[in-house]
Amino acid sequence: MTALWLTVALMTGAAVFVVLGSLARRREVPADAAEADVAVYRDQIDEIARDRARGLIDERDADSARVEVARRLIAASDRGGLEAEAAPSVRRRRAAAVIALVGLPLVSLGGYAVLGSPGVPDQPLAARAKQAPDVSRVADMVSRVEAALAKNPDDGRGWEVIAPIYLGMGRADDAAGAYRNVIRLLGSTPDRQANLGEALFAAAEGVVTQDARIAFERSVEGDAPSIKGSLYLARAAQQDGDLPAALARLKTLMERAPKDAPYLGALKDELQRMAEVPPLPLPTGAEAEALKTPEQRMAKVREMVDALGDRLAGEGGDLGEWLRLARARAVLGDTDKARAAIEQARAKFSGDGRAAARLDALALGLGLEGRGA
Known part of the structure; x- marks a missing residue:
């Protein structure tokens, strides 16, 4: 200095x-x-x-x-x-x-x-960009908005501003109350109902409650249904044990989505989650330490996947192993082999509706069928 x-x-x-x-x-x-x-x-x-x-x-x-x-x-x-x-x-x-x-x-x-602060150290922009947002400033802003809303509780725009901030801060109950005020003051729209349902889902720690389900169902009514609401209704169906219904809802969204839809990634992630694919067991201990380069590790993975495919083709296996094989093939870029694994598994588990739904979900989530295939 x-x-x-x-x-x-x-x-x-x-x-x-x-x-x-x-x-x-x-x-x-x-x-x-x-x-x-x-x-x-x-x-x-x-x-x-x-x-x-x-x-x-x-x-x-x-x-x-x-x-x-x-x-x-x-x-x-x-x-x-x-x-x-x-x-x-x-x-x-x-x-x-x-x-x-x-x-x-x-x-x-x-x-x-x-009047200035000559003793304060310099604060380069690159370093400041990496810092987390100042929580105290966010809290101060929330306090100001809350004070304004206390004086004017019928300010629908104010409730709409603070509701997502509440949700981001982990105050899901407050977010749900704010979204209810928004709907009461500004009217119901698919997005507002979906946001209310999401806040209720978060408040219930990941469970689609009856109130949340009602909000999500309202969000998909009309000519412009909410994508978010449909995703949560699919999760509600899976929560109820009706995987085919959950898959049918997501499959419809996938088929109607434009090729450049920003929510396609979320749809595929949700489909793969529903498929419940067990992870591929990777080398550990001394065997993993012996694989020094990325090429060696990739070669080892391919060797394990090929061995799994040979075993399933010769001896058969459970549904989880077939799902694991199809996903591993797709991740390695062997899409034709991934599709073949899906078809072989469908033939093997043709009488099991839940197994068929999981296979369909994985195929859609990997882009092997429908949009992205």
């Missing part, structure tokens, strides 16, 4: 002296230069009169010469007056420059020392 202030002081001083030096330098003009010019031009006028008297020039030439000499005489007289006034003007400009270049920096630095 000391080095910074020293550098600033030196730079300011250098700038001051450069400007003052420029102001100090001026072109020296003899004091009687203008008076000498005036005297010369007056002599010329007298000379013209003498030449006319001797008949050396005619009257027309004499008049022209007198006009030109008179013009030069007036100009010389004006320069003399300006130079007489110049000295005080230059002194005033120099005084103003000294005040501006010396006084203003001193006043500015002194004011910053009193």
Whole structure:
């Protein structure tokens, strides 16, 4: 910090002296230069009169010469007056420059020392961008909004602003109350009903309660049903043990979604979650330590997946193993082999409705069928 202030002081001083030096330098003009010019031009006028008297020039030439000499005489007289006034003007400009270049920096630095925070360390933008939001500021903002709502509880926009903040802060019950106020004051829309249901779902710690289900069902009514509401209703169906109904709802969303729909990723994640795919057991201990490079680890994974596929093709296996094989094939980029695994599993578990639903969910979630296939 000391080095910074020293550098600033030196730079300011250098700038001051450069400007003052420029102001100090001026072109020296003899004091009687203008008076000498005036005297010369007056002599010329007298000379013209003498030449006319001797008949050396005619009257027309004499008049022209007198006009030109008179013009030069007036100009010389004006320069003399300006130079007489110049000295005080230059002194005033120099005084103003000294005040501006010396006084203003001193006043500015002194004011910053009193009102600013010169002892605070620097805060680079890159470092500040990585910091988490100031919780105290968020809490202060929430307090201000709450105070305003306490004075005007019928401010629907205020409730709509604070509701998602409550949810982000983990205050799900408050968020649900805020969304109820929004619907009461501003009217019901699919998005507002879906947000209310989401807050009730969070308040119930991940369970779709009856109140949440009602809100989600309202959110999918009409011509513009809520995607969020449909996702939660699918989860409610799975929660009730009706996986085919959950899959049917998500499959409909998948088929109707535009190719660039921003919620396709969430749909696929939800479908894979419903498939309940057990993880592939990976090497551990000494065997894992022996795999030094990414290429070695990838080769080991492929070896394990191929071994699983050979075993299931020869001996068969449970549904979880078939799901694991299909997902592993897809992750490795072997989409044709992943589809073949799905079809083999469907044939094997053709009489099990729940197994069929899990296989369908995984196929959709991996993009092997429907949208993205």
